[in-house]
Amino acid sequence: MKTFITMISIFILFQPNLFAQETKDQCYNCHSALGDKVSTGFQNDIHFQKGISCAACHGGNSRSDDMSVSMSKSSGFKGIPKGNQKSESCIVCHSNSDMMSKYGSKLVTNQNELLSRSVHGKSSIKSNENIIQCIDCHSVHGILPKTHRRSSVNPINIPKTCSKCHGSAVFMRLYNPSLPVDQNEKYLTSQHGILNKRGDSKVAECASCHGSHDILSASDVRSKVHPVNLPHTCSKCHSDAKYMKGYKIPTNQFERFAKSVHGKALLEKKDASAPACNSCHGNHGAIPPGIESISKVCGSCHALNAELFSVSPHKKIFDEQKIPECESCHGNHYIETATNKLLGVSSEAVCSKCHTENKNVKGYKVARTMRYLIDSLDSASKYADSLINSAEQRGMEVSDAKFKLRDANQAKLEAKTMVHSFDEEKFKEVVEGKGLAVTNFVIVEGKAAFDNYFFRRYGLVIFILIITFLSIVLYLYIKKLDKKYLKT
Amino acid sequence: MNDKGHLPEERRTFLKYLIGGGLIGFAGSVLYPLFAFLKPPKQADVEVTSASAGKLSEFEKGTGKIVRFGNKPLLVIRMPNGEVKAFSATCTHFDCTVQYKKDLEIIWCACHNGKYDLNGKNIAGPPPRPLDEYRVVMKGDEILISKKA
Amino acid sequence: MKNFWNKIYDWFNSRLDLQDVVGFIGKKYVPVHRHSVWYYFGGVSLFLFIIQVITGILLLFYYKGSSDLAFESIQFIMSKVEFGWLIRSIHSWAANLFILAAFIHMFSVYFSRAYRKPREITWLTGMLMFFLALAFGFSGYLLPWNELAFFATKVGTDIMTAIPFIGTPIMEFMRGGEDVTGATLSRLFGFHVALFPGIFTVLLAVHLILVQRQGMSVPIDMENIPADEKKTMPFFPNFLLRDLLLWLLVLNVLAILAVFFPAHLGEKADMFAPSPEGIKPEWYFLFMFQTLKYIPAQVLFIDGEILGILLFGAAGLLWTLVPFWDRRSAKGQSSRFVTYLGLFAVIFIIVFTIVGWLA
Numbered sequence A: 001m002k003t004f005i006t007m008i009s010i011f012i013l014f015q016p017n018l019f020a021q022e023t024k025d026q027c028y029n030c031h032s033a034l035g036d037k038v039s040t041g042f043q044n045d046i047h048f049q050k051g052i053s054c055a056a057c058h059g060g061n062s063r064s065d066d067m068s069v070s071m072s073k074s075s076g077f078k079g080i081p082k083g084n085q086k087s088e089s090c091i092v093c094h095s096n097s098d099m100m101s102k103y104g105s106k107l108v109t110n111q112n113e114l115l116s117r118s119v120h121g122k123s124s125i126k127s128n129e130n131i132i133q134c135i136d137c138h139s140v141h142g143i144l145p146k147t148h149r150r151s152s153v154n155p156i157n158i159p160k161t162c163s164k165c166h167g168s169a170v171f172m173r174l175y176n177p178s179l180p181v182d183q184n185e186k187y188l189t190s191q192h193g194i195l196n197k198r199g200d201s202k203v204a205e206c207a208s209c210h211g212s213h214d215i216l217s218a219s220d221v222r223s224k225v226h227p228v229n230l231p232h233t234c235s236k237c238h239s240d241a242k243y244m245k246g247y248k249i250p251t252n253q254f255e256r257f258a259k260s261v262h263g264k265a266l267l268e269k270k271d272a273s274a275p276a277c278n279s280c281h282g283n284h285g286a287i288p289p290g291i292e293s294i295s296k297v298c299g300s301c302h303a304l305n306a307e308l309f310s311v312s313p314h315k316k317i318f319d320e321q322k323i324p325e326c327e328s329c330h331g332n333h334y335i336e337t338a339t340n341k342l343l344g345v346s347s348e349a350v351c352s353k354c355h356t357e358n359k360n361v362k363g364y365k366v367a368r369t370m371r372y373l374i375d376s377l378d379s380a381s382k383y384a385d386s387l388i389n390s391a392e393q394r395g396m397e398v399s400d401a402k403f404k405l406r407d408a409n410q411a412k413l414e415a416k417t418m419v420h421s422f423d424e425e426k427f428k429e430v431v432e433g434k435g436l437a438v439t440n441f442v443i444v445e446g447k448a449a450f451d452n453y454f455f456r457r458y459g460l461v462i463f464i465l466i467i468t469f470l471s472i473v474l475y476l477y478i479k480k481l482d483k484k485y486l487k488t
Numbered sequence B: 001m002n003d004k005g006h007l008p009e010e011r012r013t014f015l016k017y018l019i020g021g022g023l024i025g026f027a028g029s030v031l032y033p034l035f036a037f038l039k040p041p042k043q044a045d046v047e048v049t050s051a052s053a054g055k056l057s058e059f060e061k062g063t064g065k066i067v068r069f070g071n072k073p074l075l076v077i078r079m080p081n082g083e084v085k086a087f088s089a090t091c092t093h094f095d096c097t098v099q100y101k102k103d104l105e106i107i108w109c110a111c112h113n114g115k116y117d118l119n120g121k122n123i124a125g126p127p128p129r130p131l132d133e134y135r136v137v138m139k140g141d142e143i144l145i146s147k148k149a
Numbered sequence C: 001m002k003n004f005w006n007k008i009y010d011w012f013n014s015r016l017d018l019q020d021v022v023g024f025i026g027k028k029y030v031p032v033h034r035h036s037v038w039y040y041f042g043g044v045s046l047f048l049f050i051i052q053v054i055t056g057i058l059l060l061f062y063y064k065g066s067s068d069l070a071f072e073s074i075q076f077i078m079s080k081v082e083f084g085w086l087i088r089s090i091h092s093w094a095a096n097l098f099i100l101a102a103f104i105h106m107f108s109v110y111f112s113r114a115y116r117k118p119r120e121i122t123w124l125t126g127m128l129m130f131f132l133a134l135a136f137g138f139s140g141y142l143l144p145w146n147e148l149a150f151f152a153t154k155v156g157t158d159i160m161t162a163i164p165f166i167g168t169p170i171m172e173f174m175r176g177g178e179d180v181t182g183a184t185l186s187r188l189f190g191f192h193v194a195l196f197p198g199i200f201t202v203l204l205a206v207h208l209i210l211v212q213r214q215g216m217s218v219p220i221d222m223e224n225i226p227a228d229e230k231k232t233m234p235f236f237p238n239f240l241l242r243d244l245l246l247w248l249l250v251l252n253v254l255a256i257l258a259v260f261f262p263a264h265l266g267e268k269a270d271m272f273a274p275s276p277e278g279i280k281p282e283w284y285f286l287f288m289f290q291t292l293k294y295i296p297a298q299v300l301f302i303d304g305e306i307l308g309i310l311l312f313g314a315a316g317l318l319w320t321l322v323p324f325w326d327r328r329s330a331k332g333q334s335s336r337f338v339t340y341l342g343l344f345a346v347i348f349i350i351v352f353t354i355v356g357w358l359a
Helices: A002-013 A026-034 A037-043 A085-094 A097-102 A111-117 A134-138 A158-166 A183-187 A191-197 A206-210 A230-238 A253-259 A261-268 A277-281 A291-298 A303-310 A313-320 A361-393 A399-421 A424-485 B009-038 C002-016 C019-026 C036-060 C070-079 C084-111 C120-142 C147-160 C167-175 C182-214 C235-260 C283-294 C304-320 C336-358
Strands: B052-055 B063-069 B072-078 B084-088 B099-101 B106-109 B114-116 B122-124 B133-139 B142-146 C029-031 C232-234
Touching (some): A085 A134, A158 A206, A206 A230, A230 A261, A303 A399, A399 C070, A424 B009, A424 C084, A424 C235, B052 B063, B063 B099, C029 C036, C036 C182, C070 C084, C084 C120, C084 C235, C084 C283, C084 C336, C120 C147, C232 C235, C283 C304
Antiparallel strands (some): B052 B142, B084 B133, B106 B114, C029 C232
16 A cells, blocks of 8 residues: 555656646646746746746736737737846846735845846946846746755855856956956865855855845955955854854854954954954865964964964974964964063963973073063163153254164064064064164163253353353442543 | 552452453353364264265165165165165054065065065055155265155 | 553554554543443344354354255254254354344434434445345255245245346345255355355444444434533443443353253255245244235235335335435434334334234
């Protein structure tokens, strides 16, 4: 019995036109009787299920089964739409909210408006036609809702849909030869891509970041993937704890990033040269950098620090002990401006995490010395600065010394970089040889300026005393002479 | 000169001594600054801060040096082909002092790996603007720099 | 001690026959009356001029007059040369005090009609020196080649172009070209340290010789006082020592000013920068500058600026020629018109200087 039912079911399932009911749509009736591929596909189309006829897009009279009537020009038959006509049929309903609610749809109706302003809404290489028509992504005669597993715009299928054009070098050459075409390849190596391939529709795919109808170039400041906007785009999922449940990764990255020196530069100062999420994680091949390669990633901007670290004693030890480079001391998302506090052996210093009085003592001593040196450079520089400024306030000429102070600031920066060599000698060279040499010079000049300031005033007092004395004496002499020479 | 008056001798002499002393003090307080002024100062001559970048014959090819121009540092480069160029040495990103990298044929900023080509144009890294170029004029063997035209 | 000086005198006297000169000086008398305090201002002006020459020559040891070194050389003087700040500040302050003293001296001579016969030439040389003093001020002001000076010179020489026909050639002569450049600096430097001092010295010599030969003038109402009631004082030593005492006090004032208000330097001139707002000339030109601002752009058919300049030119000429058109003073009478004109001039200058300063 079971076998019989199975066989009957299989027989029924495989009947080609079994689902070809008799509908009010004469176009469909005729074409499906002919067994053409289009109408077969159309059976699965959501429009068919909603009772929309072929004529809705192709024009013509769907109530007549007489071809000369239903497919006549006078009845509005358009045939196979060409160019932008292809999308016009969609726009007629899908941009009309009344129409949409008539069919009980809660879909938005601004797709075409967005598309016309997007990068895809521009003219294609053919005249009078946009680059993209609705059916290019949504397919035709088999359009399924996004949530349907086989829909071409279901998250699981989107990478394939987009790659149809964006993965073809030959095609992309026609529009933007410098645009890469390996995004999908990279995507498949990323965590998003791996999960997406497994059928996870929650992870990010092309449309999650780039948008769907409103795609703009990444260099467009309005684009969701412009560096200044990118962190917000990523955090839409990654900061949503409920959404991210089950993925077992933290959801506080954006919050921490926004407080960091990189975040402030990017999000508050709108400095597009500051790193966004993709700068360190990659965009299509997004995966957090591996432990051994963190310094190379950070080093793409912080080149000197990375270089020094790579040849320092820390590199080998960090790799052996699987300690993440850069991040262990500076953090990953919440990277603060590096101050002297990070260096040294106090409880706040990162060195003390591994180096104590009893553990890794050699490094402990070096850290302590380095902190001491950099602190002394900082205070010397501050003192020199204030000395010169107050001398200048008092009207003394100190422009030479002021100019030299630039070198002191430069030395401070170089010292902070040189920390990453973890080499006491090299560090001393920068701090003492460059920094303190300059500050000492400037302090001497500043003090000389002050000395001169007071010298002038004391000198003046003495001069006034002499003049006053001479004036009085002279006056007395004049009075004496007057008595002698003047006739009263 | 006529005779002095009929004042008692001591007062007359005392006044004269006072005048003499006062005059000597006065002369000293005026002449001392004058002579100190004429004494050559420690730095014998005013440093040409805003014009000269030194002598061409002493400027090795393929090197760069920082020169003071008023209150700003300039990077003066003698390129391998002999040409001399001058740029603002202040990086347009965060004000660090840039340097000439002969091997890479670029101007480089050590702070965040910013790179400029030898026309001063920012080509890589965070710098948002090119470096200002300054005019270099040769006066015999001397390199003179003036504000960009 | 006295013998020593006598011996020196004898040595020179036997070769130069100085007796007459010395005798002459010994018999010079200075009138003493309620207005004789004004007599000192000529001497003060002279003293300040001498100060300028001395400090100016000292500065010449270190100043460099080319556009790429002028500013730096003054920075050098202010910071690296011992007492350079003092010499420069004194030079700067004494310039202002010199012009002020010259103004006062000139007006006191005017009001007391001292320009009347026989002292017309003294007045003319004095007026020429006065104009030269202003020229000294204008040319010297540019020499530090700082922002303020550069634009003040630009504006000042621009005004010249308002003079019809010869205005632009005059401006180009002053500037050494069409614009204010290093050539202007060299030129004004040459004027300031060579041409003007040379001419001034000649005028000064004439002026002083005349004063010595003619003696001090008395106000008109005191001319007719009987001889035995006329109070006088020997020029040497009484008046001279008073002069020297005053000079000592002026020097004192200069020192105080130099220490507490050292000369300003500011930023180096940048030929390509736009003019800063509110550029003003030095105070002694301010009244003219401000007046020009108030003249409407067009008066009848004449351009306002040209009118202003011509008016000032005419006023200056009129003032300079006062000995020749003030007939009454030649006859020994005070003309009320002259007094009122003088008062008007003084008040006008003071008011417009203050207005210009506050603007």
